[in-house]
Each structure stands twice: as C-alpha cells, then as structure tokens.
Amino acid sequence: MTPEAEPNSRPAERRPLISQKNAWPLLALLVVLNFNIYFTKGFADLQVKDGRLFGSTVDVAHRGSIVMLLATGMTLVIATAGIDLSVGAVMAIAGAVSALLLTRTGLPVPVVAAIAVGVALGAGLWNGMLVASLRLQPIVATLILLVAGRGIAQLLTDGQIITFENPQFEFIGTGSLLGLPVTVFVVAFVVGVTLLLTKKAVAGLYIEAVGGNESAARLAGLRPGLVKMLVYGFSGLCAGVAGLIATADIKAADINNCGLYLELDAILAVVIGGTAFSGGRANIVGSILGALIMQTLTTTILMRGVGVEYTLVVKAVAVIAVCLLQSERFRAATFGRLVRRGQTA
Amino acid sequence: MRPRLSHKYIPLFSTVVVWVLLYVTASVMYRGFFSLQVFVNFFSDNSFLGIIAVGMTFVILSGGIDLSVGSMLALCSIVMAVLMQRGVPPAVAIAIVLALGTTLGASMGCLVRYFGLPPFIVTLAGMFFARGLGFIIHIESLAIDNAFYRAVTSRALEIGPARIPVTAFIFLAVVLVGVYVSAYTKFGRNVYAVGGNEEAAML
Numbered sequence: 404m405t406p407e408a409e410p411n412s413r414p415a416e417r418r419p420l421i422s423q424k425n426a427w428p429l430l431a432l433l434v435v436l437n438f439n440i441y442f443t444k445g446f447a448d449l450q451v452k453d454g455r456l457f458g459s460t461v462d463v464a465h466r467g468s469i470v471m472l473l474a475t476g477m478t479l480v481i482a483t484a485g486i487d488l489s490v491g492a493v494m495a496i497a498g499a500v501s502a503l504l505l506t507r508t509g510l511p512v513p514v515v516a517a518i519a520v521g522v523a524l525g526a527g528l529w530n531g532m533l534v535a536s537l538r539l540q541p542i543v544a545t546l547i548l549l550v551a552g553r554g555i556a557q558l559l560t561d562g563q564i565i566t567f568e569n570p571q572f573e574f575i576g577t578g579s580l581l582g583l584p585v586t587v588f589v590v591a592f593v594v595g596v597t598l599l600l601t602k603k604a605v606a607g608l609y610i611e612a613v614g615g616n617e618s619a620a621r622l623a624g625l626r627p628g629l630v631k632m633l634v635y636g637f638s639g640l641c642a643g644v645a646g647l648i649a650t651a652d653i654k655a656a657d658i659n660n661c662g663l664y665l666e667l668d669a670i671l672a673v674v675i676g677g678t679a680f681s682g683g684r685a686n687i688v689g690s691i692l693g694a695l696i697m698q699t700l701t702t703t704i705l706m707r708g709v710g711v712e713y714t715l716v717v718k719a720v721a722v723i724a725v726c727l728l729q730s731e732r733f734r735a736a737t738f739g740r741l742v743r744r745g746q747t748a
Numbered sequence: 749m750r751p752r753l754s755h756k757y758i759p760l761f762s763t764v765v766v767w768v769l770l771y772v773t774a775s776v777m778y779r780g781f782f783s784l785q786v787f788v789n790f791f792s793d794n795s796f797l798g799i800i801a802v803g804m805t806f807v808i809l810s811g812g813i814d815l816s817v818g819s820m821l822a823l824c825s826i827v828m829a830v831l832m833q834r835g836v837p838p839a840v841a842i843a844i845v846l847a848l849g850t851t852l853g854a855s856m857g858c859l860v861r862y863f864g865l866p867p868f869i870v871t872l873a874g875m876f877f878a879r880g881l882g883f884i885i886h887i888e889s890l891a892i893d894n895a896f897y898r899a900v901t902s903r904a905l906e907i908g909p910a911r912i913p914v915t916a917f918i919f920l921a922v923v924l925v926g927v928y929v930s931a932y933t934k935f936g937r938n939v940y941a942v943g944g945n946e947e948a949a950m951l
Contacts, residue, residue: 680866712887715880719873730863
C-alpha cells in the first residue's frame with residue numbers, strides 16, 4: 404500500500420514533498436551509502452571468491468541480519484504500543500539451548516534449530532502472558548527476562564561457554580547460498596512471511612487495531628489479549644532465529660555477550676524506520692531500512708579507521724536527528740517558514 | 749478511611765515486606781549478615797544507586813522514564829577523573845561535573861517537552877551518547893589519585909561499633925531533599941500533577 408502524492412485541490416494548499424512513509428529512511432540510507440561509495444575506499448567493491456560474493460555491501464547485509472530479525476519482531480510489538488526488552492537475552496537462551504543439544508545429544512540440526520526456536524517462542528509467549536493476562540506494563544514485563552534470561556541460560560550451561568563443531572549448523576551463520584550469505588536469505592524469508600501475514604492476512608489489521616485503540620478493538624470483536632500474546636511470541640521467535648545465527652557464527656554459545664544490548668539497536672532501528680511508540684502502525688520495511696542504516700553507519704566508522712567507541716555517539720545522534728525530522732513540531736519550527744514563503748507566489 | 753490509605757500505600761508496603769523477607773532469609777542463611785556494620789554498609793555501598801533512584805523517581809512521577817542515568821554516571825565520573833588528573837581542584841571538578849549532568853538531563857527534557865519526542869527514545873539515545881562520549885574522552889579506567897578527594901571521601905562517622913562513611917550521609921541527605929521537594933514544595937506537587945494527567949495539569 405504505497406500512497407501516491409495527493410493531487411492538489413487548492414493551489415495554496417501545502418503539497419507534501421515526500422508522501423510515502425518510507426521515503427525518509429530510504430533517503431537516509433541512500434545518503435549514507437553514497438557517502439561511502441564516494442569517500443570510503445573500496446566500499447562498493449564486489450569480488451567473487453569460491454562462488455561467494457565478497458564486499459562491504461554484502462558485509463553490511465550479513466552483519467545487520469541479526470538486528471534486522473530482531474527489528475522485525477520488535478516492530479509488531481511496538482505497533483501494539485508495547486516494547487520487548489528481552490530479545491537479547493532470549494537470543495542467548497536460544498544459543499545456549501542449541502549448543503547444548505548439539506554437544507550433548509545426537510539430534511539432527513533441523514530438530515535442534517526447531518527446539519531452540521521453540522524455546523525462544525515460549526519465552527516470548529511468557530512475556531505475552533505477563534502483558535496480556537497479568538496486565539503488567541510491557542517495559543516491566545520484558546525487563547524480567549532481560550535481567551533473568553541470561554541467568555537462566557547460565558544455569559543451563561553451568562556458566563560455561565559451550566563450543567561445538569558442526570558444519571551443518573554453522574551453515575546457518577556462515578554459509579552461503581547462490582553467492583550470498585545464508586543469513587540474508589533467512590532475513591528475507593522471515594521478513595517475507597511477516598509482510599505476508601501483516602499485509603495480506605488480517606494479522607496486520609488486528610495488530611494495528613489493538614495498538615491504535617485497544618478498547619475500540621475489543622468492542623469491535625477482536626481479542627487484544629490473544630493478539631498481544633502472539634505478537635510477543637513472534638518477537639521471541641525472531642530473537643530465537645537471531646540467536647541461532649549468532650551462535651552459529653561464533654560456533655559457541657557465549658551467554659554473556661550473545662545479543663548484548665542488541666534490543667536497543669532493534670528499538671532504534673524501529674524508531675528510525677518510523678514506527679511510532681504510541682502504536683497503531685507497523686512499518687516493517689522501515690525497520691529493515693533503519694537496521695541497514697545503523698549497520699552502514701557502524702561499517703562506515705570502522706572502515707574509515709575512526710575508533711569503535713564513536714559508534715555509540717553516532718547512533719545516538721542519528722536517532723535523535725531522525726526523530727526530530729519525524730516530529731511535526733520540529734519540522735514546523737525549522738521548515739515551516741520556508742514552505743510558507745514559497746506559497747504566497 | 750482505612751481502605752483509601754491501603755490502596756495508596758500497597759506498592760510501598762509490598763516492597764517493604766519483600767525486603768524484610770529477604771533480610772530475614774539472608775540473616776538466617778549467612779553468618780554475620782545480621783550486624784550493624786552490614787546494615788550501615790547497605791547505605792554506603794549502594795549510595796550511588798539510591799541517589800540515582802531519587803532523581804529517577806521524579807522523572808517517573810511526571811510520567812516519563814530516564815534510561816540514561818547509568819551512562820551519565822559513567823560519563824560524569826570519567827570527566828571528573830580526567831579533570832582531576834589534569835590538575836583541576838576537586839571542588840571545581842565536582843562543580844563542573846554536576847553542571848554537566850544537569851545540562852545533559854535538561855537537554856533531554858527539552859527534546860521531550862518542546863518537540864514531543866518520546867522519553868524512552870530520547871533517554872535511550874542519551875544513554876548511547878553519554879556512554880560513547882565517556883569512551884571517547886577516555887577509553888580505559890582511570891584511577892583517581894588526589895589527596896583532598898581521598899581525604900573527603902574516606903571520612904566516616906564512628907558510632908559505637910559501626911563506621912558510617914560519608915557516602916551514606918550524602919545518600920540520606922539526597923533522600924531527605926527528595927522527600928521534601930516532592931511532598932512539601934509547589935514543584936513537587938506540579939510533578940505529581942503532570943504525571944497524573946498532563947493536559948489537566950496544563951489547564
């Protein structure tokens with residue numbers, strides 16, 4: 404559903420410059436990419452080695468895959484006017500479960516992956532239960548797993564980092580398919596399914612209704628409790644898949660560092676993408692763009708030799724800049740005068 | 749009368765109950781836990797946490813949230829350490845750092861108030877910003893080696909067998925100031941009003 408620019412009915416009416424909701428994030432991404440292509444040596448280079456595509460652009464897509472997955476689930480949660488702070492910890496749990504199953508049992512890789520993702524789904528449903536049935540505030544409810552989740556994973560692994568050697572499992576994180584990293588395909592699959600469910604099926608309508616006005620949704624016959632539970636479950640599912648990728652990437656379950664602070668990156672990606680915190684709108688493509696923007700910024704910083712400590716400040720400034728541009732009051736204050744002047748002619 | 753009182757104080761009451769239960773359990777499980785010095789240490793070891801909580805209480809009362817406080821703590825302490833390392837007198841360094849914290853916090857408040865940005869996002873960005881700025885200023889840990897500073901911070905009041913460090917007193921002082929401002933000043937009442945219903949408060 405991409406709205407075209409509305410035709411002017413009255414000449415004096417201000418015509419919106421860019422009316423498509425994903426225009427701003429797309430523009431920002433193009434700006435950052437172009438900056439890199441012109442000013443960062445070797446950014447746009449693509450090489451084919453052993454049938455795989457190598458290059459910084461591929462790197463961005465690959466490294467950003469985890470945040471893109473988290474952001475997909477987070478978008479739907481935020482669209483219900485909630486938040487999920489536990490996704491990083493759920494990643495660690497999924498990683499721990501998969502590493503344990505790989506090393507202690509002989510279960511085939513697809514089964515291991517399914518169980519690990521299932522556990523993550525369960526964690527998400529737990530969050531959903533707290534929010535929907537106990538009516539806890541989402542921040543508080545997901546805070547529980549944020550704090551305790553890693554502890555639970557530590558209990559499972561006895562505090563050890565579990566390493567494994569399993570080429571089939573590692574394929575999830577490090578393999579390549581048709582020249583591109585597998586992670587890109589995983590993200591494409593998950594995002595594709597999500598878009599299908601939200602745009603072509605009623606799920607998106609229900610989610611946006613519950614987020615927009617919960618009482619109205621209930622009166623209209625929806626079940627907000629069920630919708631919320633499923634949405635948090637889905638977020639847990641995405642976190643589980645992300646956890647598999649992260650664990651496969653380093654061939655180990657590193658509970659302390661797996662997904663650390665990534666929930667914040669996911670939230671920032673969703674904000675940059677334009678999904679509002681008050682709920683009611685789910686902009687998944689925007690969130691993906693937001694995640695790509697942040698990953699490109701990080702890669703830019705690293706490639707230009709600026710210290711990695713600058714990434715935090717850059718991310719903070721980027722998010723505030725985007726939020727200000729999205730804020731009507733700011734736009735009115737800075738650009739309002741320009742537009743009004745051009746209209747009187 | 750009684751039902752109204754209970755409803756207002758239930759959160760506080762339940763917190764106290766949980767605390768008492770934990771305290772009793774720990775006293776039974778661990779030898780030496782139930783001593784005056786351990787009790788006093790709770791006030792001094794966690795004084796920074798308590799002071800931050802006092803500030804955070806005002807923010808949450810007004811209906812917002814502040815995620816950046818931990819990173820602000822880190823930023824302010826590294827700035828103070830770097831200033832003192834460069835020879836700035838401790839009292840001046842402390843004043844600069846207090847001003848820094850206040851300014852950054854107020855800036856975030858301005859973004860929330862004047863541009864309508866959600867507090868969660870603004871303070872999240874503030875958290876990243878403060879942590880990053882701290883790293884940029886000085887990436888490694890920095891020991892504070894200043895005679896005056898050490899003299900002040902290591903002082904303690906000895907009462908019987910207990911030694912109450914100055915940090916505990918600072919904590920208690922901040923809590924008392926917080927209680928006074930929130931309950932007995934116009935500003936405090938305004939904070940409660942804004943938190944209750946911002947539009948009604950504006951009217």
